[in-house]
Amino acid sequence: MNWTDERVEKLKKLWSEGLSASQIAAQLGGVSRNAVIGKVHRLALPGRAKAGGTPTATRAKRPAAAPRPSNFAPRVVTRTVARPAGATVVKEEVAFEYDDAPLARIDTNVVLPMSRRLELTELTERTCKWPNGDPLTDDFHFCGNESPDNSPYCLFHQRLAYQPSAERRRMR
Known part of the structure; x- marks a missing residue:
């Protein structure tokens, strides 16, 4: 299959109209969908037009966040990102809003059990084997509290190690 100038022009026209590679291959005849995709890539054609308007018009608008009474002001940063559009990747400028506010508060009202601070050689079948700290430091130890059968x-x-499957699904 040879790509003549007329077939290339027809490919460009159909691609700009938003037809899929399969539809273009059917209209051109004697060419596969993958051949159309390859030619589009080699020609470096921009992303296909979408039926029903521009991609930015079809995106859902995010509702405006209510102003928060804080000392942290959000800052807007513009970055160039690549997104897929049909068989090609389109680069566009996107504004990201960063909030310098802390993400989470650490709850200081948590009760932790006292650890017996056992070494590996001191563990038995009835002691907790929860590791605490970095194994490469001298401060490393195991919980050592009594564990049930x-x-x-x-x-x-x-409670930390074994989470019910319903809770794991909710966390995703």
């Missing part, structure tokens, strides 16, 4: 962890660390 058939569990490597105490009741507190069991």
Whole structure:
């Protein structure tokens, strides 16, 4: 299959109208969808036009956030990002709004169980094997509190280690 000047012009015209590669291949005849995609790529054609308006017109607008009484003002940064548009990638300028406010507060009203601070050689079948700290430092230790039958962890660390599947799904 040879790409003549007339077929290339027809390809460009159909591509700019927003037809898919499969539709263009069917109209050209004797050419596969992948051949059309390859030619579009080699010609470096811009992204296909979408039926029903521009891509920015069809995007859902984010509702304006209510003003927060804080000392932190959001800052707007403009970056160039690439997004797929049909078989090609289009670069566009996008404004990102960054909020310098802290993301989360640390709750200081949490009760942690006292650790017995056992070393590896001091662990038994009835002690909690929850590691604390960095294993490469001298301060590393295991919880060492009493653990119930058939569990490597105490009741507190069991709640951290074993989450019900419904909670894991909600966190995603």
